[in-house]
Amino acid sequence: MEFGIVELSRFQFAMTAMYHFLFVPLTLGLSILVAIMETVYVMTNRPIWRQMTKFWATLFGINFVLGVATGITMEFQFGMNWSYYSHYVGDIFGAPLAIEGLMAFFMEATFVGLMFFGWDRMSKISHMVITWLVAIGSNFSALWILIANGWMQNPVGAEFNPLTMRMEMTSFFDVVFNEVAQAKFVHTVSAGYVTAAGFVTGVSAWYLLKGRHIELARRSMAVASAFGLASAISVVILGDESGYSTSHNQKMKLAAIEAMWETEPAPASFTLFGIPDQEARETKYGIHIPWAMGLIGTRSLDTVIPGIDELEKEAEVWIRDGMIAYGALMEIREAKGEVAPEVMATFEEHSEHLGYAFLLRKYTDDPTTATDEQIHQAALDTIPTVWPLFWAFRIMVGLGFFFIAGFAYYFYRASFKRMSFPRAALIFAPIAIPLPWIAAEMGWFVAEFGRQPWTVDGVLPTAMSVSALSVGEVLFTIAGFALFYTVLFIVEMGLMLKYIRKGPTLDVKETELWLEDHAERLRHSPSGSPIATPAE
């Protein structure tokens, strides 16, 4: 593979996006967990819950700010590195991004300040509302970003305008209620909840292991393991929903994930393991589960899932169709405004597959005169590289099921075994903290790498989407990001570890006030610790 502008721009986007997503899932989940803890504080008035709120919110803040900062990079890059993409689909893609700013980002960014600085300036209930608004704002952010990304996977509610040479929105409703976007949103935020639950469980287990901050750790463990179990179940179920929407919207992605070379009679089998060989178009040493794929992918016994061979032939037909549209587009451009109606009619008839003709531009300057060999090559390009998708998907799904089992265990011990954990479980939980991150990054890899060779599925090839830059410029910024992001990562991890080691700060004044208020009741209470009564 030669490294030109396209490859370098893709590499930079992948690198900065995956880095950004180190911080996003924890923000999504931890904001909700903190809001839950503060709600318990407001309801019970117990200082320990205030202490928990503040402790986890401190860690939330350290993470949140890098999520915000690295998000700026994502938006900048559409203009800096993907200017043709921005021109071609900005009319649709720009709207959800702008709405994200207006509806979600301003809200979370404005209220996060009050969340940290406002404790003594407002009532408890007001502060709790602020914390919830930060959590809701973060999650709304994810909604609009995923509506934008969902449109790249399944471009609905838009059509190509030959006079402006770009896609234009025809239905805002269709863009917002795109089934792919909705499935992705719930799947992604659930993944964030799992990440945060795993983080809180892991840190709490470490405290229990060390015998420190027991009161905080036990309660945090109780909240996080329950939240984690619910989230892990939903991330798997909603991931299945996401897969189902892929089966009829992005057939090639699904076939590549499953390494399904040939169309099988319905219901197709699911390949549990195997070694995909793209050259020979076969999966070696495959272990198949009969019927499973057909049932999961189509939710029926008789719907056929097309294999890669068949989809490649289909792509060839669409390329030929797109070539007619391309020819008509060139005539429209020549006519400069005075377009003959029959040319327009030809264009409209074939414009659905215009994007497929663009795939030919890699091989010829004039796609209308492409040879059979060039058309065949372009059709081959519609097949993404199978093995990374095959494996990334299986790692993600395997981890998903593992999270259900893991959280079920911690939830059971926390809720029904009076928080008695074997030592091994307390050692394992902190070690397992990175696993949800791995699953989430794998998920994004499957979603984005699986869409190749397109930035917008079937509409705009990745190779055409880039800016007119020089290799040197992109190499320079890749090096810049690598250096800058590494330093930020080290600083962030240093602070996280420092504040985890330090533990919560005891709110002396608050605790004394509470003890005074409850002195009478505590005198009659058999419990040893006044701050944490077992009745809770």
Place this chain on the structure above:
Amino acid sequence: MSFSGFYLAMFTVLAALILRPVAFKYRSKRAAKAWRGAWDWALFIGGFVPALIFGVAVGNVLQGVPFHLTDDLLPVYEGGALAKFFGLLNPFALLAGVVSVAMLVMHGAAWLGLKAEDPVAGRARAIGSVAGLVAIAGYALAGLWLAFGIDGYAFTSEVVANGPSNPLHSEVAKGGSWLAAYAARPWIAIAPVAGFAGMAMAVMGLRAKRDLGTLLWSKLGIFGVISSVGLTMFPFILPSKTAPNSSLTVWDASSSQQTLFVMLVVTAIFMPLILAYTAWVYKILWGKVTEDDVLAEASQMY
């Protein structure tokens, strides 16, 4: 689209903008002097660099930028990476950068005068009134430069305001003066007048230690300076000096009517909401931040 043309400059802005929120949050997380000093510098860069480069960018836009659109409407900027970057740093653009930085320093000083006590407030007022004078002088100089030294752009074909959004459908030529706009639309003189008046009143306010009024005058000044650029250039957004026909204008670089309408509705709903809750947050955090506050609340904030 100017993002790809100003590639390295935008990368610099981006790096500074990343530093800014991180510095706000992380500065207080460790007590070491070196740590806090480093984040103070990060905050300085995070404020200074974007203020400078956005000003430089506006200075370049007023002169026209060297790019052309291909038949597919891909913007291509002439020159290599370094030529593109250093080409941005021409004298007029740097002057615009200085105006931008000085104007925002003045505004920051007005804010500190309102929120801080001496000696911080006093220092800010002293620096801010100098910065305000620099901004006024720079803005006046830039105006003269535009009148005598820089060509404007104008449509040479008929202006089609509601045609397809395609810059190549119209013809544009360089020549004449940007300031011709003031003859065609005399009312726009209100923008530079507001710019000068706002900045002058802000400087006087800083000297007289008037707090709230100074901030509002400074806001008006900034509003006047920035809107004067837009109103003078209208309908141009990004003129091309090497291929004027590729210039982007309000009429042919806009979104589709559908998208514009959706965004109008969304903005009409959310803008008032944003203003309302932002005002509420300002109200909660209103008042001077004193040394005692900082010490007393140190344990409450994180």
